[in-house]
Amino acid sequence: MEEQKDVTMKEFIESIEKSMRKINKGDVVKGTVISLNDEEVLVNIGYMSDGVVPKNELTFEGEVNPHDILKAGEEIFVYILEINDGEGNVLLSKKRADVVKNWDDLEEAFEKKSVLTVKVKEGVKGGVIAFIKGIRAFIPASQISTQYIDNLNNFVGEELKARIIEFDKDKEKLVLSSKEIQLEEKEKSKEKTWNSIKVGEKVSGKVTKLMKYGAFVDLGGVEGLIHINDLSWKKVNKPEEILSAGDEVEVFITDLDRSKNRISLALKDVKDDPWKNVKYKTGEILEGKVVRLLEFGAIVELEDGIEGLVHISEISDDRILKVDDVLKLGDKVKVKVIDINNEGKKISLSIKNASNPYEEELKKFNDTEEGFTIGELFKDLFK
Structure with a gap:
C-alpha cells in the first residue's frame, strides 16, 4: 500500500514536470503578467517558477514606471536572461523579446518596402544612427535628404520617414533611406501640381533661388521661373532688388510646357499693366x-x-x-x-x-520761298 502511494506521488511529480514548459537561456516565450510594482513585473511563463522582469528590461525608451506600460492579466513576450536569478525566479527581459519579434516585423517591412518612422540618435562618420523598435539602423549621408547636407548632427533628435534598403538579420545589419521616400513624395506632389495649375491662374509659391536672369519659385514639387522682365512693371536690374530666397510669393502662370517641364511665371499683375x-x-x-x-x-x-x-x-x-x-x-x-x-x-x-x-515750324519757314514774319508764322500758337 505504501509502495502504491510512492508510485502515485512519483507519477504525479512526473506529470507536473511534463506539463511544465522546457525553457532555455535565450528563448522567447509568451507569458501572463501576474502582478507589478514600481521596480519589477512578475510573469507566469508556464514554468515551475515565475519570471521577473526588472523595470530596466521593460523598454529601450529609458526609465519608465511598469504601471505605465503593463497591467495585470496582460499577455507579453519575454526573453529568458537567466533560468535562476539567485532567488529561484527566472530573470526575464521584455525589451529584448521585443527586439527579436521586431526583427521579424522589419523583415516583413523590408519585403513589402514599407515606409517607417525612425528617430535619429547620433551622427557618425558617413551618416547617422537611428533606432526603430529598439533596433539600431544606419542611414548613409547620401540617403538622408535630396538636398546637400552641411552638418549631419542637425538631424539628431529628428524623426524621419525611411525605407529599409539593406536587411541582414543574422548580422543585425539594417540600412535605411530617407531620400528615397522624399523623392517619391516630391514626384507625387509634382504630378498633383501639374494636374491642378492653368495658364492665367494666381498661385502661391516659395522662392528657391535667384539667378541673374530671374527667380525660381517652388509651386509644390515643381519649379517655375519668373523672368527678370516679369518681376515688376518697373525696371529691375537684378532679382535681389525685388525678392530673396525663401520668400513666400503669389505669382501668375503665364505659360506651361509639360513636355519640357517648364513653367513661366510673373510676379507683376497683368491687370496693373x-x-x-x-x-x-x-x-x-x-x-x-x-x-x-x-x-x-x-x-x-x-x-x-x-x-x-x-x-x-x-x-x-x-x-x-x-x-x-x-x-x-x-x-x-x-x-x-x-x-x-x-x-x-x-x-x-x-x-x-x-x-x-x-x-518743325522753323523748318517749314526755312523751306518756304516767300517770307513771313514771326508773328504770322506762329499766329495760331498765340491765339
Missing part, C-alpha cells in the same frame, strides 16, 4: 530718366513701367559715336514723342527735337 492707361500723344514733350545705355541709343523711363527708346540719331544734331559720350545713367532729359505703338508697347523718342519744340 501701365500701358493700358498710356495717354501720350505724338509730338508731346515729356521729361524722363535715362535707365539704360545701348550701342544704338538710350532707354528713357517716362513713368513706372513705361519706357521709350531714343535712337542715337535722335540724341543730338551733332554726330555721336558713343551714346555714353553724351548721356549718363540717371540723367534727367526732355524728350519728344515721335511714335507710339501700344500693341507692341514701344515708344520712339527724340531728345534733340525736344530741345526746340518749334523745330
Whole structure:
C-alpha cells in the first residue's frame, strides 16, 4: 500500500514536470503578467517558477514606471536572461523579446518596402544612427535628404520617414533611406501640381533661388521661373532688388510646357499693366530718366513701367559715336514723342527735337520761298 502511494506521488511529480514548459537561456516565450510594482513585473511563463522582469528590461525608451506600460492579466513576450536569478525566479527581459519579434516585423517591412518612422540618435562618420523598435539602423549621408547636407548632427533628435534598403538579420545589419521616400513624395506632389495649375491662374509659391536672369519659385514639387522682365512693371536690374530666397510669393502662370517641364511665371499683375492707361500723344514733350545705355541709343523711363527708346540719331544734331559720350545713367532729359505703338508697347523718342519744340515750324519757314514774319508764322500758337 505504501509502495502504491510512492508510485502515485512519483507519477504525479512526473506529470507536473511534463506539463511544465522546457525553457532555455535565450528563448522567447509568451507569458501572463501576474502582478507589478514600481521596480519589477512578475510573469507566469508556464514554468515551475515565475519570471521577473526588472523595470530596466521593460523598454529601450529609458526609465519608465511598469504601471505605465503593463497591467495585470496582460499577455507579453519575454526573453529568458537567466533560468535562476539567485532567488529561484527566472530573470526575464521584455525589451529584448521585443527586439527579436521586431526583427521579424522589419523583415516583413523590408519585403513589402514599407515606409517607417525612425528617430535619429547620433551622427557618425558617413551618416547617422537611428533606432526603430529598439533596433539600431544606419542611414548613409547620401540617403538622408535630396538636398546637400552641411552638418549631419542637425538631424539628431529628428524623426524621419525611411525605407529599409539593406536587411541582414543574422548580422543585425539594417540600412535605411530617407531620400528615397522624399523623392517619391516630391514626384507625387509634382504630378498633383501639374494636374491642378492653368495658364492665367494666381498661385502661391516659395522662392528657391535667384539667378541673374530671374527667380525660381517652388509651386509644390515643381519649379517655375519668373523672368527678370516679369518681376515688376518697373525696371529691375537684378532679382535681389525685388525678392530673396525663401520668400513666400503669389505669382501668375503665364505659360506651361509639360513636355519640357517648364513653367513661366510673373510676379507683376497683368491687370496693373501701365500701358493700358498710356495717354501720350505724338509730338508731346515729356521729361524722363535715362535707365539704360545701348550701342544704338538710350532707354528713357517716362513713368513706372513705361519706357521709350531714343535712337542715337535722335540724341543730338551733332554726330555721336558713343551714346555714353553724351548721356549718363540717371540723367534727367526732355524728350519728344515721335511714335507710339501700344500693341507692341514701344515708344520712339527724340531728345534733340525736344530741345526746340518749334523745330518743325522753323523748318517749314526755312523751306518756304516767300517770307513771313514771326508773328504770322506762329499766329495760331498765340491765339
